[in-house]
Amino acid sequence: MTDQKKIIEIRDLHKSYQMGSTRVNVLEGANLSVRRGEFLAILGASGSGKSTLLHLLGGLDRPDQGRVLFEDQDLRDYKRGRLNRFRNRTVGFVFQFYHLIDEFNVRENVLLPAMVGKSVLAWLAGRSQPKRRADELIEQVGLEDRALHKPYQLSGGERQRVAIARALMNRPELLLADEPTGNLDSATGNSILKIFEQLNRAGQTIVMVTHDERIAQMATRAVVLVDGKTVERRVGQPS
Amino acid sequence: MYKIILPLRYLVNRRISLLAVSAVALSVFIASVVLTVMHGLVGDFKEKNHLFVGDCVVSTPSLVGFAYYELFVEQLEAMPQVAAVSAVVKSYGLFTMGDRHSGGVQIVGIDPIRHGRATGFAAGIHYHAGDLASLFEPGYDPNLPGCVFGIDRIFLKDDDGAYQYDPCVPHFGFDITCFPLTAKGALRGLGSVSSKRFYLSDVSWSGLARVDDHYVYLPRAEAQTLCGMGGRDKRINAIHVKFSEGVTPEEGTERVRDLWTDYRENRSGASLAYLMDTVTVSDWKRYRRASIAGMEKEETAMIILFVLVGITTVFIVFVVFYMIVTHKVKDIGILKSMGASSLDVMALFGGFACLVGLCGAALGLLGGWQFLRRVNALEDWLHEKWDFQVWDRSMFAIGDIPHDIEPSVMGAIGISAIFACLFGALLPTWQAARLRPIETLQANQI
Ligand SMILES: Nc1ncnc2c1ncn2[C@@H]1O[C@H](COP(=O)(O)OP(=O)(O)OP(=O)(O)O)[C@@H](O)[C@H]1O
Numbered sequence: 001m002t003d004q005k006k007i008i009e010i011r012d013l014h015k016s017y018q019m020g021s022t023r024v025n026v027l028e029g030a031n032l033s034v035r036r037g038e039f040l041a042i043l044g045a046s047g048s049g050k051s052t053l054l055h056l057l058g059g060l061d062r063p064d065q066g067r068v069l070f071e072d073q074d075l076r077d078y079k080r081g082r083l084n085r086f087r088n089r090t091v092g093f094v095f096q097f098y099h100l101i102d103e104f105n106v107r108e109n110v111l112l113p114a115m116v117g118k119s120v121l122a123w124l125a126g127r128s129q130p131k132r133r134a135d136e137l138i139e140q141v142g143l144e145d146r147a148l149h150k151p152y153q154l155s156g157g158e159r160q161r162v163a164i165a166r167a168l169m170n171r172p173e174l175l176l177a178d179e180p181t182g183n184l185d186s187a188t189g190n191s192i193l194k195i196f197e198q199l200n201r202a203g204q205t206i207v208m209v210t211h212d213e214r215i216a217q218m219a220t221r222a223v224v225l226v227d228g229k230t231v232e233r234r235v236g237q238p239s
Numbered sequence: 240m241y242k243i244i245l246p247l248r249y250l251v252n253r254r255i256s257l258l259a260v261s262a263v264a265l266s267v268f269i270a271s272v273v274l275t276v277m278h279g280l281v282g283d284f285k286e287k288n289h290l291f292v293g294d295c296v297v298s299t300p301s302l303v304g305f306a307y308y309e310l311f312v313e314q315l316e317a318m319p320q321v322a323a324v325s326a327v328v329k330s331y332g333l334f335t336m337g338d339r340h341s342g343g344v345q346i347v348g349i350d351p352i353r354h355g356r357a358t359g360f361a362a363g364i365h366y367h368a369g370d371l372a373s374l375f376e377p378g379y380d381p382n383l384p385g386c387v388f389g390i391d392r393i394f395l396k397d398d399d400g401a402y403q404y405d406p407c408v409p410h411f412g413f414d415i416t417c418f419p420l421t422a423k424g425a426l427r428g429l430g431s432v433s434s435k436r437f438y439l440s441d442v443s444w445s446g447l448a449r450v451d452d453h454y455v456y457l458p459r460a461e462a463q464t465l466c467g468m469g470g471r472d473k474r475i476n477a478i479h480v481k482f483s484e485g486v487t488p489e490e491g492t493e494r495v496r497d498l499w500t501d502y503r504e505n506r507s508g509a510s511l512a513y514l515m516d517t518v519t520v521s522d523w524k525r526y527r528r529a530s531i532a533g534m535e536k537e538e539t540a541m542i543i544l545f546v547l548v549g550i551t552t553v554f555i556v557f558v559v560f561y562m563i564v565t566h567k568v569k570d571i572g573i574l575k576s577m578g579a580s581s582l583d584v585m586a587l588f589g590g591f592a593c594l595v596g597l598c599g600a601a602l603g604l605l606g607g608w609q610f611l612r613r614v615n616a617l618e619d620w621l622h623e624k625w626d627f628q629v630w631d632r633s634m635f636a637i638g639d640i641p642h643d644i645e646p647s648v649m650g651a652i653g654i655s656a657i658f659a660c661l662f663g664a665l666l667p668t669w670q671a672a673r674l675r676p677i678e679t680l681q682a683n684q685i
Pocket residue numbers: 017018019024026044045046047048049050051052053096211681
């Protein structure tokens with residue numbers, strides 16, 4: 001199932017944060033390449049830079065040094081509009097802390113990427129299709145009876161599922177998930193992991209950050225972030 | 240689409256947005272009420288001055304006056320731009336009424352019919368309203384020489400500002416005394432004064448305080464005699480001109496000035512030509528600028544005060560928006576991480592600001608309009624119930640509190656309010672929108 005073509009690649013990535021007078025070097029020459037259809041787990045201790053790396057992959061931040069190549073093209077060379085389209089269509093991002101819009105209900109939150117990608121008129125002309133897709137996704141993550149609820153009415157696990165549905169809305173080529181089960185109990189976590197497994201089986205490329213070894217077992221491949229560098233680690237083959 | 244839905248949700252779901260709307264509405268309300276009242280007061284005062292003098296005045300500041308006016312009056316009347324002309328004597332005198340009352344007066348000699356046509360004089364006459372031909376005939380004895388006093392010299396006002404007229408003109412006689420001047424500007428002779436008894440035939444109202452308690456109108460020929468301006472080369476001090484419909488005071492005045500320049504040149508050889516040197520032609524605003532200027536200064540001061548209040552309001556609105564946007568920085572990060580451009584984000588919050596501004600301005604203007612509609616009824620009620628009056632009508636020449644809505648003023652206030660909101664919202668939005676999505680998400684609050 002895994003076709004060998006690279007979808008995204010990082011080369012010699014450096015990223016540091018300035019905090020007052022001290023400089024925190026988070027990534028110091030990280031390398032990684034993700035193939036299409038792969039389920040890659042990024043492991044590492046807390047504070048090792050996993051989220052930072054994922055943000056760089058999704059074009060949400062810029063590296064200090066090194067390159068992020070999507071299909072062999074450096075994100076740095078993207079024009080602003082192209083970068084926005086990349087964030088809107090090419091990647092789906094599941095944040096560690098959900099980041100839903102409080103004023104929107106579940107359905108509207110899921111629809112958001114489709115709305116962002118279209119002008120008002122284009123949206124009004126062709127909204128039935130994205131609406132159908134949103135309803136399918138909501139069903140897929142098991143929230144069909146919560147579709148009109150606002151985020152504050154949902155539990156953490158339910159919010160995470162909304163965030164996943166939202167990330168999938170525009171059928172992204174690359175799904176980036178930052179500890180989607182980190183704040184959840186193991187039962188809820190397992191149900192969410194199942195969703196990812198199903199998606200991957202259907203051909204979805206997934207990069208998931210976690211510090212849970214058990215989850216890493218499900219992935220096709222795992223890398224560990226140590227001292228700002230990625231270390232490849234063979235794990236059990238997927239079933 | 241989210242650019243439309245989200246602002247609406249912010250407005251409805253966030254109490255602070257409603258506070259912002261209230262802040263805008265309150266400022267718009269106050270500005271609309273105060274500026275309408277001030278605008279109305281100034282406008283009313285200007286209108287009264289305009290009515291008092293007509294559109295244009297050919298006048299000399301000299302008490303000696305100028306001669307050869309009759310022909311000029313004829314030439315003026317022949318001009319298509321001119322609707323009416325009134326030649327007037329102006330001087331100072333004393334009046335005494337028995338041994339009880341005496342005082343200084345401004346003597347104004349007029350032809351009542353002509354003066355009524357050239358100015359708003361006719362509208363301020365009480366007992367001879369509609370019958371200016373017999374203005375100087377006292378009701379109690381038409382054969383006596385009549386005079387018309389400024390109303391404040393004769394009658395008092397009640398609390399509501401209404402004059403307490405006697406049913407018939409009161410039988411008062413006044414000795415009016417004047418120092419006649421020769422054409423050279425000298426007194427007729429040492430110790431020479433001219434004095435004559437006139438009987439009150441009517442009162443005149445202009446709504447201008449300095450006029451209504453200082454003026455006495457006499458028939459022009461009587462005034463000329465009294466002031467030594469009669470005889471062969473009769474003199475006057477001013478010619479009031481009213482222009483035809485459609486002629487602005489400024490353009491009409493320009494024409495009159497041209498005519499006067501020619502007229503004066505043609506007469507340069509005449510023996511009293513030198514008296515014409517001090518004559519100027521001015522439109523009503525310029526002629527009355529001494530009294531209008533004060534009021535205009537007050538209006539300017541008021542506008543400056545309001546600009547200051549406006550700046551404070553803009554700042555308050557700015558702070559409110561800054562708080563709202565700061566609370567919503569996370570949303571900016573979310574939207575940007577999903578591919579919304581900085582411009583999209585600006586449009587979103589700009590739309591929200593416009594919405595708040597529009598709602599606030601509409602509410603404020605509506606409130607202001609309703610308040611102004613009822614302000615006089617409200618004041619009457621306060622006056623009846625609590626004996627409170629904004630202006631003591633027995634002192635001030637104000638009837639109603641001005642409440643005529645000026646659409647341009649209202650429009651300007653509304654638009655400024657919306658701009659204040661836009662300004663307040665776009666600065667913090669721009670700060671948040673130009674960051675990278677992750678910076679915004681992590682910063683959470685600016
Ligand atoms: N905006 C920032 N400013 C300063 N330091 C930052 C910033 N973002 C991250 N860091 C620092 O960079 C390091 C890596 O952060 P990152 O969030 O990538 O870690 P992580 O591996 O995702 O940790 P966790 O497993 O706890 O989520 C941490 O030490 C963090 O304090």
